[in-house]
Amino acid sequence: MSKVEEFEELRPLLFSIAYRILGGVGEAEDAVQETWLRFAGSATRPTSTKAFLSATVTRISIDVLRSARVRREAYVGPWFPEPLLSDPYQDPARSVELADSVSMAALLLLERLSPLERAVFVLREVFDFGFPEIAATVGRKEAACRQLAARARRHMDAGRPRFEADRAEREELAGRFFEAFRKGDVDGLRELLAADVELVGDGGGKAPLFARLVAGPEHVARLLGALAPQYVRVGVAVEPRQINGQPGAVFRDRDGKVLSILVLDVLDGQVQMIRSVMNPDKLGHLGPVADAWALKHEVNQARRTRG
Known part of the structure; x- marks a missing residue:
C-alpha cells in the first residue's frame, strides 16, 4: 500500500482526534494536512503507520491548542466549537463514546482541561489508545499519563452532559x-x-x-x-x-x-x-x-x- 493510500485510510481518525482536541474544523484540517506533509517527507516507513500518524497529529494539535487558548481568552462573548455536521470516523463498537465526545457540551468541558490533559483524555477515553502509545505520543511516562487521564476523567465526569439515550x-x-x-x-x-x-x-x-x-x-x-x-x-x-x-x-x-x-x-x-x-x-x-x-x-x- 502506498503512503497516500495508508494516509487516506487513516484520515477520518486523524481528523476526529484533532477536532476533539482543537474544537475547530479548520484547525483540525490544517493539523491533518501538516501530518501528511511530515509523513510524506519522512525517509523511512514507521513500524505502525497508525501509531505514527496518530502521535503526529496529536502533537501538532497540542501545539496549536496552546496558542489558540490565548486567542480564545480575548474572544468576544461565549466561545463555542465550530459546528460539525458529521464525524468522518465511525467505529460501531464505540459509537456512543464517539457521539457524546463530539457534542458541543462535551467539547466545552474539554476546553477547561490543559492541552496535555485534553489530548490524553481524547486518546484514552474516546479512541481507546493504550497508555504506552499515549506516553510515547505526549512525551511523558506512563504513570504520568495515567494521572493525567484520571484527573481529566474526574473533571469530565463531574460535569458530563446527559442526553436523551434514545x-x-x-x-x-x-x-x-x-x-x-x-x-x-x-x-x-x-x-x-x-x-x-x-x-x-x-x-x-x-x-x-x-x-x-x-x-x-x-x-x-x-x-x-x-x-x-x-x-x-x-x-x-x-x-x-x-x-x-x-x-x-x-x-x-x-x-x-x-x-x-x-x-x-x-x-x-x-x-x-x-x-x-x-x-x-x-x-x-x-x-x-x-x-x-x-x-x-x-x-x-x-x-x-x-x-
Whole structure:
C-alpha cells in the first residue's frame, strides 16, 4: 500500500482526534494536512503507520491548542466549537463514546482541561489508545499519563452532559420543536422546554445576536416565537440536521447561504439547552456564508413596513 493510500485510510481518525482536541474544523484540517506533509517527507516507513500518524497529529494539535487558548481568552462573548455536521470516523463498537465526545457540551468541558490533559483524555477515553502509545505520543511516562487521564476523567465526569439515550426520541422531539418554531407557536415551544432551559449564542462580535443569555421557558419561547415570523418574511429556511451528534438545524437565507446553526440538548423529553453559532468565521466550512447584518437590516425594514 502506498503512503497516500495508508494516509487516506487513516484520515477520518486523524481528523476526529484533532477536532476533539482543537474544537475547530479548520484547525483540525490544517493539523491533518501538516501530518501528511511530515509523513510524506519522512525517509523511512514507521513500524505502525497508525501509531505514527496518530502521535503526529496529536502533537501538532497540542501545539496549536496552546496558542489558540490565548486567542480564545480575548474572544468576544461565549466561545463555542465550530459546528460539525458529521464525524468522518465511525467505529460501531464505540459509537456512543464517539457521539457524546463530539457534542458541543462535551467539547466545552474539554476546553477547561490543559492541552496535555485534553489530548490524553481524547486518546484514552474516546479512541481507546493504550497508555504506552499515549506516553510515547505526549512525551511523558506512563504513570504520568495515567494521572493525567484520571484527573481529566474526574473533571469530565463531574460535569458530563446527559442526553436523551434514545436517538429516535431526540429526533422526534427536535422535529416538534422546529415545527413549532416555523409556525411561531409560542405555546408549542414552551411545552417542549425544560424549566431551566437556556439559549445562548456565539457571534464572536461579528454577527447580530441575542444581547445576553436567555433563560427560562417563557423568555426563550417568546424570543423564538417572535423570531420565526421575521425569518419567514425574508425567506430564511430551516434545515434540520444532526450537528455535533445532537439534533439541530442549519439556517439559510433565500440564496441558500448559511446564516447560523442551532443545536439542542435533549433530556427527559425536554430541550435543556439551545446553542446558536452565527460567527461567520465558524460557518464557512458549511458553505457560502450569509451577510447576517444585511439580513437583520432587511428584517427591521420588513417589520417597519408591516408596522
